[in-house]
Amino acid sequence: MSYKCSRCKRDVQIDEYGGVRCPYCGHRVLLKERSRDVKEVDAN
Structure with a gap:
């Protein structure tokens, strides 16, 4: 990871x-890398 x-x-x-x-x-403090992908959610 x-x-x-x-x-x-x-x-x-x-x-x-x-x-x-x-x-x-x-x-001892490590931060998890976030993905740069944009997620789209249908808000119906």
């Missing part, structure tokens, strides 16, 4: 067994 570190702002790839920690700065 693709995440971004909230401290150093680098892209981080983590696996589910390696733990949740930025490999660059060691920070």
Whole structure:
């Protein structure tokens, strides 16, 4: 999965067994990247 570190702002790839920690700065708060796709919903 693709995440971004909230401290150093680098892209981080983590696996589910390696733990949740930025490999660059060691920070433990990672933000999940959102897709840029626009979703349209019919509002009837």
